[in-house]
Amino acid sequence: MLEATVKKILQARVYEAACETPISPAPLLSRRFNNTILIKREDLQPVFSFKIRGAYNKMAQLTEEQKAKGVIAASAGNHAQGLAMAAKQMGVKATIVMPRITPEIKVQAVRARGAKVILKGDAFAAAAEHAQELIKEHGYTYVPPFDDIDVVAGQGTIAVEMLRQHAGPIDAIFVPVGGGGLIAGVAAYVKYLRPDIKVIGVESEDSACLKAAIDAGERVVLDQVGVFAEGVAVAQIGKVPFSIMQHLIDGVITVSADEMCAAVKDIFEDTRAVSETSGALSLAGLKKYIQQTGAEGQTLMCINSGANTNFDRLQHIAERTSLGEQREAILAVTITEKPGSFKRFCRTLGKRMVTEFSYRYADASEAHIFVAVQVKPGGEDRQAVIDKLTEAGYQVEDLTDNELAKVHIRHLGGGRPSEQFAEELYRFEFPERPGALMNFLTQLPHDWNISLFHYRNHGAAYGRVLVGMQVPNGDRVNVEKHLNAIGYRYWKESDNPAYRLFLA
Numbered sequence: 001m002l003e004a005t006v007k008k009i010l011q012a013r014v015y016e017a018a019c020e021t022p023i024s025p026a027p028l029l030s031r032r033f034n035n036t037i038l039i040k041r042e043d044l045q046p047v048f049s050f051k052i053r054g055a056y057n058k059m060a061q062l063t064e065e066q067k068a069k070g071v072i073a074a075s076a077g078n079h080a081q082g083l084a085m086a087a088k089q090m091g092v093k094a095t096i097v098m099p100r101i102t103p104e105i106k107v108q109a110v111r112a113r114g115a116k117v118i119l120k121g122d123a124f125a126a127a128a129e130h131a132q133e134l135i136k137e138h139g140y141t142y143v144p145p146f147d148d149i150d151v152v153a154g155q156g157t158i159a160v161e162m163l164r165q166h167a168g169p170i171d172a173i174f175v176p177v178g179g180g181g182l183i184a185g186v187a188a189y190v191k192y193l194r195p196d197i198k199v200i201g202v203e204s205e206d207s208a209c210l211k212a213a214i215d216a217g218e219r220v221v222l223d224q225v226g227v228f229a230e231g232v233a234v235a236q237i238g239k240v241p242f243s244i245m246q247h248l249i250d251g252v253i254t255v256s257a258d259e260m261c262a263a264v265k266d267i268f269e270d271t272r273a274v275s276e277t278s279g280a281l282s283l284a285g286l287k288k289y290i291q292q293t294g295a296e297g298q299t300l301m302c303i304n305s306g307a308n309t310n311f312d313r314l315q316h317i318a319e320r321t322s323l324g325e326q327r328e329a330i331l332a333v334t335i336t337e338k339p340g341s342f343k344r345f346c347r348t349l350g351k352r353m354v355t356e357f358s359y360r361y362a363d364a365s366e367a368h369i370f371v372a373v374q375v376k377p378g379g380e381d382r383q384a385v386i387d388k389l390t391e392a393g394y395q396v397e398d399l400t401d402n403e404l405a406k407v408h409i410r411h412l413g414g415g416r417p418s419e420q421f422a423e424e425l426y427r428f429e430f431p432e433r434p435g436a437l438m439n440f441l442t443q444l445p446h447d448w449n450i451s452l453f454h455y456r457n458h459g460a461a462y463g464r465v466l467v468g469m470q471v472p473n474g475d476r477v478n479v480e481k482h483l484n485a486i487g488y489r490y491w492k493e494s495d496n497p498a499y500r501l502f503l504a
Contacts (some may be wrong), residue, residue: 021044021045024038029266029270029287035299037286039271040304042306049308051078056085067141069141070138072095074127075098077230077308079145080081082095089115096115099119099121099431105308109308145181149240152188156186158182159186166299166301175303176201176278177202177209177210178234180239183241184241186199188248200249202284202285207213211252213237221235239437253289257320258321261321263281268473280304284324333395348388354373357370399475404493425468427493428465428466429464450468453467464500468503
């Protein structure tokens with residue numbers, strides 16, 4: 001299979017639409033980590049992602065009869081734009097089914113390339129199902145985003161360029177993983193020609209379908225998939241890609257949302273490119289690999305797979321960057337409620353930079369403050385701050401890795417209610433579309449009162465929402481039964497320390 005895949009890669013037709021992208025050095029990162037770090041710039045493709053390669057090569061393999069029927073795909077982003085451009089160049093009619101939550105910038109980009117856009121459903125699964133219905137009805141030819149050997153071959157041309165452009169030693173190549181088409185193509189070509197080079201997949205920790213498949217020894221379907229890196233938000237690794245690369249790759253690294261945000265900043269500082277979160281995924285994995293292995297003096301290459309991000313999402317990415325670099329600690333500290341307490345607290349911190357401070361009077365004895373402090377990367381300095389405050393007599397809760405604190409509490413004004421009542425707190429992902437909130441409210445029992453609500457737009461397909469509900473005692477055992485029926489992803493936060501300290 002390996003030799004056959006490499007042959008298909010070498011025969012792939014991509015350059016009638018795609019361009020050969022450069023490899024950019026990353027001098028700032030290289031000095032910081034004492035390795036030679038290189039970035040393959042697929043963000044410079046005409047559709048700002050690598051997806052044009054696989055889409056065009058698949059189109060090029062279709063018969064005239066298949067093209068005459070028109071092509072169709074379900075996609076919320078980069079594959080849609082790649083297929084739209086490929087179809088336009090070949091004079092083929094293209095239909096793209098996109099979820100209604102797809103950001104308008106991506107919808108318009110697909111329409112601008114001549115494709116017909118149909119908005120259907122609140123998630124990718126509903127759009128994919130409708131695409132299959134249209135295939136049965138009209139006979140369209142389906143062009144898959146990753147689970148196809150011709151798509152894999154098209155993506156594999158990236159590896160051909162990488163080994164030709166950098167003829168010197170390469171110790172490891174880091175590849176972002178969604179459905180697996182890219183890493184299958186890269187791994188096949190690299191391992192056939194240069195088996196000494198490590199090929200390492202990088203996944204978002206909340207959509208790690210390849211890691212789950214490797215651990216299980218077979219493809220599995222994830223129960224839930226996070227959408228922060230929507231370009232790789234896939235519940236199951238592709239059958240064709242997995243069969244090609246499961247025994248070729250040298251490992252899988254998973255990274256957090258904060259680590260991706262830090263990598264977006266790193267790419268910008270070294271290349272001035274504004275990557276999407278999934279585009280920076282492989283660099284985040286490269287950095288984590290160095291931290292885990294202590295690698296020095298090596299040549300490490302990653303792929304910036306795309307730059308299709310909404311401008312209004314950059315604020316949220318910037319906010320999370322310091323956390324991703326482990327340069328900021330978020331703490332909840334209890335201080336006495338008396339004159340001079342704040343001054344004493346600042347004196348204990350010393351000359352450290354305070355990046356955020358929130359306080360609201362609670363009662364006459366003590367107060368809980370929300371404080372963010374600059375620290376050195378690695379975790380040791382953060383612990384040193386906590387130890388110093390603890391030794392000074394303060395109660396300290398580390399909220400640095402607390403999603404509720406990072407997304408909601410630090411932006412939520414107000415304070416504690418004046419009286420106690422039965423409240424349950426849940427964190428949701430709502431689809432970013434008109435009617436989502438009303439759908440949520442109408443499906444709650446009529447005697448449940450909303451006691452807290454916080455939402456911020458992050459420029460993504462889903463918004464993060466914090467909801468407090470006054471639930472009668474008799475209904476408390478049925479809360480999650482009602483929430484499951486609504487269908488939105490959620491987490492219970494009633495016992496979260498950030499909630500208990502600042503809002504309960």
